[in-house]
Amino acid sequence: MSALGAVALGFSGPTLLLRTTPGVHGVMRGVKMALPRSIQPRPVFLSRGVCGVLVANETMSCDRAILEAVNAARRSEPLEAISANFSLAAYAALTPAEQIFAIADIERTSRGLPAMTGLTAQLDEMAAAGVRGQIDPTIELPLRIAGGGMATTFGSNFAEGTANALGADYFWMYDDGARSPNASCTPHSRDLCWAHRRNILGDYESPRYCAPGSQDHLLMGAAEATSGVALSPAVSEVFVNDCGSMPSDLVFTWTDVLRRVFGQR
Numbered sequence: 001m002s003a004l005g006a007v008a009l010g011f012s013g014p015t016l017l018l019r020t021t022p023g024v025h026g027v028m029r030g031v032k033m034a035l036p037r038s039i040q041p042r043p044v045f046l047s048r049g050v051c052g053v054l055v056a057n058e059t060m061s062c063d064r065a066i067l068e069a070v071n072a073a074r075r076s077e078p079l080e081a082i083s084a085n086f087s088l089a090a091y092a093a094l095t096p097a098e099q100i101f102a103i104a105d106i107e108r109t110s111r112g113l114p115a116m117t118g119l120t121a122q123l124d125e126m127a128a129a130g131v132r133g134q135i136d137p138t139i140e141l142p143l144r145i146a147g148g149g150m151a152t153t154f155g156s157n158f159a160e161g162t163a164n165a166l167g168a169d170y171f172w173m174y175d176d177g178a179r180s181p182n183a184s185c186t187p188h189s190r191d192l193c194w195a196h197r198r199n200i201l202g203d204y205e206s207p208r209y210c211a212p213g214s215q216d217h218l219l220m221g222a223a224e225a226t227s228g229v230a231l232s233p234a235v236s237e238v239f240v241n242d243c244g245s246m247p248s249d250l251v252f253t254w255t256d257v258l259r260r261v262f263g264q265r
Helices: 060-074 088-092 096-109 121-133 165-174 195-200 254-260
Strands: 009-012 017-021 118-120 154-160 216-225 234-243 250-253
Touching: 060 088, 060 165, 088 096, 096 118, 096 165, 096 195, 096 216, 096 234, 096 250, 096 254, 118 121, 121 154, 121 216, 121 234, 154 165, 154 195, 165 195, 195 234, 250 254
Parallel strands: 118 216
Antiparallel strands: 009 017, 017 154, 118 250, 154 234, 216 234
């Protein structure tokens, strides 16, 4: 099974750029794959004196402002705020790729979806290629997973100018519909509204994507760059399924997030 084309879909606004390649993954029952309306961030973290505009910002004060906006937006679903056990300081100590992975899995698991197992070096490089090219990462399917099985479906997101990974998550998840930075979400292309959110919350482990009886793992790649890009930072993520053995190049896992960010033993 292949993704719905490999054409990057442009999403632009005055201060950031978002792109996505919609995957072919299914919709999880009971999960809101789209919101009734786009929610502009409150507080407005892409502003001078908070995170700044068109600059990378990994400071705790910026992260706190974005997390406040995320939690405010989550109430509209309604959904509880990200757990009080979440350590923003521990999250900030992760690498950018690990942060991208962690917040995506937090969004998934807080809605009852299975966590992506982990980041792999192979998929991280594919995400990095998208960052370097300033395009949505694309994958030719089927893809042989290093030391593992075969990927048969994928989804990917790209953003620039969102301050950091947490900021990218905000726009992908909560401000991606009409009158948002998603300029391709128009009355004539409503199928492109909320495509980033659908990629993050997608059903990559549907049985129809793998041969009967095969193992199925959910994997990610992620990357960020702060130089050599039009708008800083550039952030990308790739989601795939893995039909077969566990890959041999896992570099960070959901278990690591639980231990390091939520203090679980």
